[in-house]
Amino acid sequence: MPERPYFSARTADLNIETGKVFAPKFDTQGLIPVIASDARSGEVVMFAYMNAEALARTIETGEAYYWSRSRAELWHKGATSGNVQRVVEIRTDCDQDAIWMKVEMGGARAACHVGYRSCFFRSLPVGELPERALELTFREDKKLFDPESVY
Amino acid sequence: MPERPYFSARTADLNIETGKVFAPKFDTQGLIPVIASDARSGEVVMFAYMNAEALARTIETGEAYYWSRSRAELWHKGATSGNVQRVVEIRTDCDQDAIWMKVEMGGARAACHVGYRSCFFRSLPVGELPERALELTFREDKKLFDPESVY
Numbered sequence: 001m002p003e004r005p006y007f008s009a010r011t012a013d014l015n016i017e018t019g020k021v022f023a024p025k026f027d028t029q030g031l032i033p034v035i036a037s038d039a040r041s042g043e044v045v046m047f048a049y050m051n052a053e054a055l056a057r058t059i060e061t062g063e064a065y066y067w068s069r070s071r072a073e074l075w076h077k078g079a080t081s082g083n084v085q086r087v088v089e090i091r092t093d094c095d096q097d098a099i100w101m102k103v104e105m106g107g108a109r110a111a112c113h114v115g116y117r118s119c120f121f122r123s124l125p126v127g128e129l130p131e132r133a134l135e136l137t138f139r140e141d142k143k144l145f146d147p148e149s150v151y
Numbered sequence: 152m153p154e155r156p157y158f159s160a161r162t163a164d165l166n167i168e169t170g171k172v173f174a175p176k177f178d179t180q181g182l183i184p185v186i187a188s189d190a191r192s193g194e195v196v197m198f199a200y201m202n203a204e205a206l207a208r209t210i211e212t213g214e215a216y217y218w219s220r221s222r223a224e225l226w227h228k229g230a231t232s233g234n235v236q237r238v239v240e241i242r243t244d245c246d247q248d249a250i251w252m253k254v255e256m257g258g259a260r261a262a263c264h265v266g267y268r269s270c271f272f273r274s275l276p277v278g279e280l281p282e283r284a285l286e287l288t289f290r291e292d293k294k295l296f297d298p299e300s301v302y
Contacts, residue, residue: 006281017265022275022285035186035195042193044186047249059285062278090277091290093270094263098198100271112245114168119244120251124173126241127213130157134173134210139242 004056010096017094025097026052031067032099036111038118039088039102045111045118050099062087064103081150082107108145115143155207161247168245176248177203182218183250187262189269190239190253196262196269201250213238215254232301233258259296266294 008023010016016023026032031049038045050058054065054074064085068075078084085103092099105111112119122136159174161167167174177183182200189196201209205216205225215236219226229235236254243250256262263270273287 006283006285008284020273020287020289022287033184033198035198037188037193037195042188044188044195044251047184047186047244047251059275059277060280087277089274091271091274092287093198094265094267094272098270100195100198114245116245119249120242121245122171123240123242124210126210126238129211132157133159134157136171136173136243138171 004052006059007052007056016096022092023096024052024055024092024099025095027097031069032097034066034099034101036064036085036101036103038111039104043118044120045103045105047119055099058087058101059090064101078107081110081113081145083110083145085111110144113147113151115145115147116140117144155203157210158203158207167247173243174247175203175206175243175250176246178248182220183248185217185250185252187215187236187252187254189262190255194269195271196254196256198270206250209238209252210241215252229258232261232264232296234261234296236262261295264298264302266296266298267291268295 008021010023024032030051034048034050036046048066051067054067057065064077064087066075084106087101087103089102110117117140121140123139124134124136159172161174161176175183181202185199185201187197199217202218205218208216215228215238217226235257238252238254240253261268268291272291274290275285275287
């Protein structure tokens with residue numbers, strides 16, 4: 001990977017939690033968790049991981065790159081499906097070990113490889129002691145693309 | 152931990168990605184990543200982890216429980232600060248290895264231990280090749296509580 005001098009090292013003298021220095025923390029696999037939400041609706045559409053290369057490319061290009069753990073490769077979101085994510089804003093959290101991005105979705109405006117807008121298309125009951133196996137409820141009524149014809 | 156028969160096992164014959172069975176996947180540490188967003192504004196306010204016990208208690212009580220990795224203990228969010236999170240909705244994603252919750256925040260209506268509404272209170276530049284160390288921009292102008300007096 002080319003050098004990315006714009007990520008600061010996590011030295012002890014930096015004020016990670018309240019300062020202005022960007023010093024992202026990658027885990028022991030070199031990954032940082034990333035939340036993507038739809039810039040229009042605010043809905044969370046996806047959760048994935050980036051390595052330093054993916055984070056750098058996202059910052060440089062303004063399009064979302066992730067690290068695919070299943071394929072073990074850099075993943076330009078939408079390269080296959082057309083559902084590219086244009087990054088409107090990137091934030092980091094207090095201890096700088098997570099990333100939140102607001103994205104505008106291209107193509108079918110879907111984030112999920114199953115075909116739905118959001119990967120989080122099912123909810124579960126909350127607030128009472130369940131007496132049997134929990135059943136999920138679908139929160140989206142239609143797929144925005146047919147994964148069979150895309151992948 | 153008491154038995155939680157309402158979490159289904161991740162057997163191969165279940166249709167994890169498109170079915171109605173809830174079979175959450177915990178990682179090798181027994182944790183699942185959790186995104187919390189403000190039910191009113193849609194803003195992502197926090198990212199943390201749950202173990203099975205924390206997820207079960209959250210479902211049963213309708214208040215957010217997490218697993219504190221730094222303290223290695225079950226963590227009832229807001230027990231110390233008063234900033235309890237009432238869970239309005241819980242969702243899971245396609246492969247059921249992440250959780251997204253919409254929460255109503257009690258107390259000071261802040262999620263971050265630093266005192267801000269959201270842990271994601273700083274943004275970074277996006278869309279051009281940075282020439283020097285990235286500088287974060289504050290997106291919240293005031294703390295909602297004084298962490299010194301609370302913790």
